[in-house]
Amino acid sequence: MKWADSVDRGAPDRATRIKIGPDDSINSKPFVLKGFPEADSSSSSSSSHTPLSTDLFKRDALCSSRRSKLPLDLDAMSLGKKIRIGAEGFGKINRFMYRISGRKDESKQFFGANDSLKAATCKIDKDGTDSAGMKSFRALALFGAGVSGLIGCATISYSDEAEHGLESPSYPWPHKGILSSYDHSSIRRGHKVYQEVCASCHSMSLVSYRDLVGVAYTEEETKAMAAEIEVVDGPNDEGEMFTRPGKLSDRFPQPYANEAAARFANGGAYPPDLSLITKARHNGQNYVFALLTGYRDPPAGVSIREGLHYNPYFPGGAIAMPKMLNDGAVEYEDGTPATEAQMGKDVVTFLSWAAEPEMEERKLMGFKWIFVLSLALLQAAYYRRLRWSVLKSRKLVVDVVN
Numbered sequence: 001m002k003w004a005d006s007v008d009r010g011a012p013d014r015a016t017r018i019k020i021g022p023d024d025s026i027n028s029k030p031f032v033l034k035g036f037p038e039a040d041s042s043s044s045s046s047s048s049h050t051p052l053s054t055d056l057f058k059r060d061a062l063c064s065s066r067r068s069k070l071p072l073d074l075d076a077m078s079l080g081k082k083i084r085i086g087a088e089g090f091g092k093i094n095r096f097m098y099r100i101s102g103r104k105d106e107s108k109q110f111f112g113a114n115d116s117l118k119a120a121t122c123k124i125d126k127d128g129t130d131s132a133g134m135k136s137f138r139a140l141a142l143f144g145a146g147v148s149g150l151i152g153c154a155t156i157s158y159s160d161e162a163e164h165g166l167e168s169p170s171y172p173w174p175h176k177g178i179l180s181s182y183d184h185s186s187i188r189r190g191h192k193v194y195q196e197v198c199a200s201c202h203s204m205s206l207v208s209y210r211d212l213v214g215v216a217y218t219e220e221e222t223k224a225m226a227a228e229i230e231v232v233d234g235p236n237d238e239g240e241m242f243t244r245p246g247k248l249s250d251r252f253p254q255p256y257a258n259e260a261a262a263r264f265a266n267g268g269a270y271p272p273d274l275s276l277i278t279k280a281r282h283n284g285q286n287y288v289f290a291l292l293t294g295y296r297d298p299p300a301g302v303s304i305r306e307g308l309h310y311n312p313y314f315p316g317g318a319i320a321m322p323k324m325l326n327d328g329a330v331e332y333e334d335g336t337p338a339t340e341a342q343m344g345k346d347v348v349t350f351l352s353w354a355a356e357p358e359m360e361e362r363k364l365m366g367f368k369w370i371f372v373l374s375l376a377l378l379q380a381a382y383y384r385r386l387r388w389s390v391l392k393s394r395k396l397v398v399d400v401v402n
Contacts, residue, residue, distance in 0.1 A: 166312040168283050168290035175352065181360045182353050188216035189332055190350025193343050196330050198274065201266065201321075203254040206275035207354050210248040215353065222248060229253050267307050269320035278348070278355045285348050287313065292344045295323040 175182045191212065194204070209226040213219050226246040231253075234241035246253075255271075256262040263270050278284040290313045298310040308318040325340045325347075332338055353359075 165315045165317070166290075166294075168286040168294075168313055171286055171289060173285055173349075173352075175349070175359070178363070181363075182215075183349060184216060185334065186346045186349040187353050189334070189336065189343075190346035190348070190353075191216055192332070193325075193330055193347040194274075194350060197324050197343075198347065199252070200255055201262075201271040202274045203256075203271075204252040204275045204354060205254060205273055206251070208249060208251050209246065211354075211357060213248070215357075216350075219248075226250060267320060271321070274351055274354070276355045278352050284355075285352055288351060289344050289348045291319075292325050292347070293340055 174180055194202075209222050212225075213222050217225065226248055229246040229250070230243045231246050231250050232241055233244050236242055256265065259270055272280075278288055281287045291311060294311050294313045296310055296312060298304050302310065302317065304310050304318050308320055309322050310317055311319045325343045327339050329343065330338050336342060
């Protein structure tokens with residue numbers, strides 16, 4: 001027999017024994033309910049029999065029993081009627097046992113809090129908080145809250161796409177791996193796409209011609225390329241500004257003198273600088289590629305005002321920049337087909353290198369540091385196991401000489 005936690009084990013005399021006689025029994029089958037500790041120790045008696053009375057049906061006692069996690073509906077025991085037993089003042093009981101006897105074969109059934117009494121639940125009157133109607137109302141409320149949450153998430157996602165643009169897909173960039181580096185042929189082709197397609201509107205004020213040496217071009221090729229531009233320099237000895245051919249230390253030229261001139265030439269839109277564009281936009285490279293290749297016709301019900309173009313990846317869906325990448329827009333020196341996707345991949349690779357030119361060196365330095373730290377870890381483990389542990393565990397014996 002297993003007793004409740006609040007009852008001292010081995011002291012069954014502290015449990016109140018309730019005997020239901022033929023007058024109070026259900027279906028004329030007397031039974032014994034055992035396992036509830038008494039409310040008052042002065043009235044405790046292990047052999048006392050208390051007839052079932054209406055005083056035990058008090059609602060506050062029922063609520064106290066429900067807080068004690070006591071299932072008081074014995075309908076699951078096939079007794080034919082729901083019996084509510086109060087537990088006022090009994091204290092908190094987490095585990096309990098029911099013992100039912102009275103059949104002719106003296107068979108015994110035991111019900112534990114975690115076993116057969118899972119089906120026996122505490123039910124209060126119809127006006128109570130745990131009635132069947134109240135449970136149905138709470139279930140309906142939970143269902144409604146779940147449906148409202150799903151509708152809210154869908155609405156937020158739709159509004160987010162409308163405000164921030166369609167989420168760009170993830171593309172397998174070859175330089176994103178741990179052991180991978182830039183495709184320098186793609187960087188060279190991407191620079192050509194930038195020169196012939198993008199440089200007329202977008203600047204790259206943080207990139208110098210010397211940065212291309214050893215990456216996409218030789219030094220002679222880069223010098224010849226820089227000499228093609230004219231740079232305003234000065235003042236000279238006479239205090240006047242002058243123009244000179246470009247050199248390796250010069251930055252890429254800017255298409256407009258200032259922001260106001262850029263906005264005036266582009267209908268009020270300001271073309272951003274592309275030096276750090278792949279780091280300045282969410283989802284960087286994927287966003288730029290999706291934007292360059294994502295021009296579509298406006299769907300039904302969407303109107304785009306004159307001067308703008310529909311692009312679902314751009315915030316708001318309307319962008320002032322027209323579609324610039326068309327098949328055959330440039331001619332590659334190595335004979336690579338200049339398709340729209342190829343040009344987009346090459347120019348994004350070039351912009352990625354411009355934003356992180358130190359990526360390859362950083363990855364190489366990271367592997368060097370991992371190797372050095374691994375050696376240091378082995379040395380620390382050796383010192384800990386064979387040197388420091390000996391000093392830590394040694395014992396000193398002191399002889400006191402009188």
